[in-house]
Amino acid sequence: MKRYLIRRIAEMVPTTFGVLVLTFVLFHVVGGSPAEVVLGKNATAEALAAFDARYGYDKSLLFGAWTPTRALAPLPKEKLARGSEAALLRVPVAYALPPGTYRINAGRILLGLRESATGKTDAAMVDGPAPLTFSVAAGWKAESLDIGGDAPQVVRLEKRNASVFDSQFFNYIRSLLCGNFGVSSEYGVSVARVLRTGVGPSLALTVPILLGGTLIGVMLGLVCAAWRGGAVDRAVLVVSTLLMSVNYVVWVLVGQFLLAFKLRLFPIWGFESAAYLVLPVVIGIVSGLGRDVRFFRAAILDEVYKPYVRTAQAKGLSGCRIMVRHVLRNSLIPIVTYVSLSIPFLFTGSLLLESFFGIPGLGNVSLNALHSSDVAVVRAVVVLGALLYQVVNLGTDLCYAWLDPRVRLR
Numbered sequence: 355m356k357r358y359l360i361r362r363i364a365e366m367v368p369t370t371f372g373v374l375v376l377t378f379v380l381f382h383v384v385g386g387s388p389a390e391v392v393l394g395k396n397a398t399a400e401a402l403a404a405f406d407a408r409y410g411y412d413k414s415l416l417f418g419a420w421t422p423t424r425a426l427a428p429l430p431k432e433k434l435a436r437g438s439e440a441a442l443l444r445v446p447v448a449y450a451l452p453p454g455t456y457r458i459n460a461g462r463i464l465l466g467l468r469e470s471a472t473g474k475t476d477a478a479m480v481d482g483p484a485p486l487t488f489s490v491a492a493g494w495k496a497e498s499l500d501i502g503g504d505a506p507q508v509v510r511l512e513k514r515n516a517s518v519f520d521s522q523f524f525n526y527i528r529s530l531l532c533g534n535f536g537v538s539s540e541y542g543v544s545v546a547r548v549l550r551t552g553v554g555p556s557l558a559l560t561v562p563i564l565l566g567g568t569l570i571g572v573m574l575g576l577v578c579a580a581w582r583g584g585a586v587d588r589a590v591l592v593v594s595t596l597l598m599s600v601n602y603v604v605w606v607l608v609g610q611f612l613l614a615f616k617l618r619l620f621p622i623w624g625f626e627s628a629a630y631l632v633l634p635v636v637i638g639i640v641s642g643l644g645r646d647v648r649f650f651r652a653a654i655l656d657e658v659y660k661p662y663v664r665t666a667q668a669k670g671l672s673g674c675r676i677m678v679r680h681v682l683r684n685s686l687i688p689i690v691t692y693v694s695l696s697i698p699f700l701f702t703g704s705l706l707l708e709s710f711f712g713i714p715g716l717g718n719v720s721l722n723a724l725h726s727s728d729v730a731v732v733r734a735v736v737v738l739g740a741l742l743y744q745v746v747n748l749g750t751d752l753c754y755a756w757l758d759p760r761v762r763l764r
Contacts, residue, residue: 357764358764359748362748362751366741366744366745369740369744370741370744373736373737373740374523374526374737375416377733378415378416378522378523378733379415381729381733386727387402388405388409388411388727388728388729389401389402389405389411390402391727392405392539392540392726392727392728393405398448398449399424399425399427399448400448400449402424403423403424403425403449405539406424409536409537409539409730410525410536412513413515413520413521413525414515414520414522415521415522415523416522416523417518417519417521417523418518418521419514419515419517419518420457420513420514420515421512421515422510422511422512422513423451423456423511423513424448424449425448425449425450425511426445426446426447426448426509426510426511427448442464442501442502443500443501443502444498444500445499445500445501445511447498447499450495450497451490451495452490452495453490453491453493453494454489454490454513454514455487455489456487456488456489456490456512456513457486457487457488457511457512457513457514458485458488458499458501458509458510459485459486459508459509459510460484460485460486460509461481461483461484461486461502462479462482462486462502463480463486463499463500463501463502464477464478464479464480464498464500465477465478465479465480465488465490466497466499466500467490467494467495467496467497468494469493470493470494470495471493476494479502481502487514526733530737534546535730535734535737536733536734537730538728538731539727539728539729539730540722540723540728540731541728545730545734548719548731549716549719549731549735549738551714551719552715552716552718552719553715553716554715555625555715556700556704556708556713556717558631559631559634559635559638559704559708559713559715560638560701561700562631562635563635563638563642563704564693564696564697564700566635566639567639567642567643567646568693570639570646571643571646571650572650572689574590574643574647574651575647575649575650575653575654576677576678576681578590578591578651578654579654579655579677579681580673580674580677582655590651591651594644594645594647595644596644597641597644597645598644598648599644600641602641602706603706605637605640606637606707606710609636609637610622610633610710613633614633620632620633621633622711623711623712624711625711625713625714630711631713633711634704634707634710634711634713637707638704638707649688649692650689653692654681654682654685656688657680657681657684657685658681663676666680683757686757690750690753690754690757691750694746694747694753697746698739698742698743698746701716701739701742704717705717705718705720716735719731719735720732751763
């Protein structure tokens with residue numbers, strides 16, 4: 355058992371690492387620049403660069419010693435204006451370059467420098483083979499940039515990172531190892547605080563839905579299996595099919611309109627007391643009950659026709675005792691598998707229910723993070739979801755061995 359646990363826990367490391375890499379690449383390709391989304395299209399390049407520097411987006415995505423800077427977007431040669439000297443081409447800089455080491459694909463540059471403390475100006479000519487590397491000393495800023503000699507077809511300016519692994523990905527890995535998920539760009543507080551705020555309302559909503567739906571579903575499944583083929587079984591199957599045929603959103607809208615708005619039985623919006631959770635919990639149970647009952651009924655019926663059931667009947671055991679103590683116990687493996695798939699979503703929240711009823715859970719937080727490109731929060735939710743899914747799978751396998759002694763974990 356110990357060897358099995360160690361192996362399974364060790365397997366979580368490369369799986370989680372792969373999820374992180376995939377998440378970083380997808381957000382970079384699809385999400386675009388978080389700074390432009392948060393600050394808007396009219397934000398200055400300096401404001402965008404300051405945002406990137408604050409939240410660590412001014413580094414390479416996965417790895418790399420150099421990162422393009424917003425101070426100079428890649429410009430074609432024909433867009434450059436002539437400088438004051440005939441041999442120089444003036445490159446428009448969006449903002450003064452802060453101290454650091456830079457690289458430009460040219461062989462001669464003239465820097466216009468200004469000391470931050472005194473306002474003193476200076477100029478520095480740097481020559482060398484292209485690409486040319488230059489530095490801005492501490493306490494100074496480069497306010498202008500002229501290219502000497504033959505200008506390249508496209509001018510690019512990059513800033514040096516501390517190392518090849520000084521990237522968004524590896525910095526995030528180091529933060530995770532220290533238990534730090536970063537800072538939310540939407541709320542301005544730590545991501546851990548945002549998650550702690552949302553996990554309580556999410557669990558208050560999803561745990562009753564899971565427990566109530568599972569308990570009612572198993573009970574109805576036992577009833578259908580006990581009176582299989584009868585009027586009760588057919589009635590439950592018809593109702594289950596009807597429940598499955600109605601869209602999830604329809605249940606929400608009908609429940610809010612009839613039960614909350616017309617009849618005034620429940621609050622419509624908010625999270626001020628337990629009364630605000632009753633209607634969404636009922637809707638969550640009812641909307642998934644049809645699917646649950648049909649699955650539990652099928653799992654229990656697989657055991658009803660086994661030889662041990664006929665043996666128990668021959669011994670004179672009551673039907674209720676046979677169904678509960680024998681049939682239900684032996685059908686728990688598929689039931690546990692089915693229920694375990696829903697456990698990770700207990701912590702990530704129910705997106706639709708939280709959005710429709712104004713419950714400030716993790717589902718609502720995740721939706722707001724997607725809309726505002728709050729990458730730190732979205733990454734944290736994805737990482738936690740991946741870890742929870744693996745932990746639940748491990749726990750499910752351990753339950754198999756506990757429920758059925760014939761199962762050997764190796």
